[in-house]
Amino acid sequence: MAEFYRANETAVQFYQRCTNLSYFDCSEEEMLWIMMGPRTLPLQKIVPISVLLLVIFLTGVVGNVAVCVVIVKHPAMHTATNYYLFSLALSDLLLLLFGLPNDLSVSWHQYPYSLGIVFCKLRALISEAASYVSVLTIVAFSLERYLAICHPLHLYAMAGLRRALRIVAALWLVSLLAASPFALYTTVSYHDYPPGSGNASLESAFCAMLEMPSWYLCELSSLLFFILPGVIILCLYVRMGLRIRTTHTNKPGSPGTLNGVNGSVHGEARQAQSKKTIIRMLAAVVVAFFVCWAPFHFQRLFFIYGTSSRHYHTINEYLFYVAGAFYYISATVNPILYNVMSHRYRIAFSETLCCGKVISKKNRYREHSSIRETMVNHTSDGTNLVRVRSEIQHKRNRLDRRSRRCSYYGTETTSLCSEKWRQETPKKMNSMLINDRNSVSSTLCNNNESQLLYSDFKIDGDVT
Numbered sequence: 001m002a003e004f005y006r007a008n009e010t011a012v013q014f015y016q017r018c019t020n021l022s023y024f025d026c027s028e029e030e031m032l033w034i035m036m037g038p039r040t041l042p043l044q045k046i047v048p049i050s051v052l053l054l055v056i057f058l059t060g061v062v063g064n065v066a067v068c069v070v071i072v073k074h075p076a077m078h079t080a081t082n083y084y085l086f087s088l089a090l091s092d093l094l095l096l097l098f099g100l101p102n103d104l105s106v107s108w109h110q111y112p113y114s115l116g117i118v119f120c121k122l123r124a125l126i127s128e129a130a131s132y133v134s135v136l137t138i139v140a141f142s143l144e145r146y147l148a149i150c151h152p153l154h155l156y157a158m159a160g161l162r163r164a165l166r167i168v169a170a171l172w173l174v175s176l177l178a179a180s181p182f183a184l185y186t187t188v189s190y191h192d193y194p195p196g197s198g199n200a201s202l203e204s205a206f207c208a209m210l211e212m213p214s215w216y217l218c219e220l221s222s223l224l225f226f227i228l229p230g231v232i233i234l235c236l237y238v239r240m241g242l243r244i245r246t247t248h249t250n251k252p253g254s255p256g257t258l259n260g261v262n263g264s265v266h267g268e269a270r271q272a273q274s275k276k277t278i279i280r281m282l283a284a285v286v287v288a289f290f291v292c293w294a295p296f297h298f299q300r301l302f303f304i305y306g307t308s309s310r311h312y313h314t315i316n317e318y319l320f321y322v323a324g325a326f327y328y329i330s331a332t333v334n335p336i337l338y339n340v341m342s343h344r345y346r347i348a349f350s351e352t353l354c355c356g357k358v359i360s361k362k363n364r365y366r367e368h369s370s371i372r373e374t375m376v377n378h379t380s381d382g383t384n385l386v387r388v389r390s391e392i393q394h395k396r397n398r399l400d401r402r403s404r405r406c407s408y409y410g411t412e413t414t415s416l417c418s419e420k421w422r423q424e425t426p427k428k429m430n431s432m433l434i435n436d437r438n439s440v441s442s443t444l445c446n447n448n449e450s451q452l453l454y455s456d457f458k459i460d461g462d463v464t
Helices: 011-019 028-036 043-073 080-108 116-150 152-158 161-185 217-249 268-305 312-341 343-353 361-366 419-424
Strands: 187-189 206-208 369-377 385-393 404-408 411-415
Touching: 043 080, 043 312, 043 343, 080 116, 080 161, 080 312, 116 152, 116 161, 116 187, 116 206, 116 217, 116 268, 116 312, 161 217, 217 268, 268 312
Parallel strands: none
Antiparallel strands: 187 206, 369 385, 404 411
């Protein structure tokens, strides 16, 4: 600022001659400095900001691209839940690619804005829509997980990858429509020089949403795409936690067992641990998302309602930097959570990075078998959870002519149902659980119909 002072001029005199229109005596550069700040941030601010943003950008792009590649290249990952996670990774990529490079360049050169009105509006649309897709996707796969754990038969009735694809498409459409007002009201604005003259200073161009609509756009955005989804997800995970706790306390020999044996081929302890693992992974994704997005919504609302605060500008500046950092961290943290907490993703990531050459001991067996796991309702009162594994070895793929293959919407589950089994099975049995690790799986089938198993929700410590 000192470089703008004239001889023997104080800071007060400088501001008076550049802000008092009655005797306005200020150059264009001086006026822009007062109204918009320096063109470049101080080095003590810009260097750590640049390093942080670069680390976030590289980590986020590599991680989200890896998630997309892993899901596309591995047929075993083609499940409804992973379709939601693919959508989440794609929205995170768009958020990083359209937002972070622009913010980094603005840190080094704050004005004038030189990318044009088209990119200005497109960036506002994509950034806002990507955040909406993220929260709606988390709500969607949290609801799927809730149905799988608490109402598996309802999930069975709605099962299918096509349904997941339709839901993902609907989420993107709703998000784009909801974000369109932000693109409408965001534009490239200018300051007049001299002030009030109507002559726009081209050096003052900046991309922002200055004219706020009268129908509380930002408030509705925070309510519908942050607060309300947060309450829904919290309720879902509380219910899931209670159901898992209830299931874990069931002892062998209870109504939820078959001949005193729990409905898990790996044992009660491993089943409980597996369910806890997958809940921890998805819950961590949800918690990380809302922790990262809370500063953004708080800063947005403070910008509107905090103007009467004595330290408004100072608080808003710090909130802007903090919210901006968490804004992009939210697009980076999800792949890290998948890799750290999910054994299945760790193996898939390793195979992708090493071109499929990394095979664990557990996966060597799985090269020779097709594994389908799910959770179905085992008792007539619907109070217990059972994992069913159907293993079919490739070397023994010639099925008995009396057997039949059952498929539901592209999610294939194989049932070997002989007429003998169908006749001997009691009517009260709602599910199936017979497994031989070294032979073709046999299946207990209901007299009325064969259960179609939904394999999207795999609850197993080996594959989670």
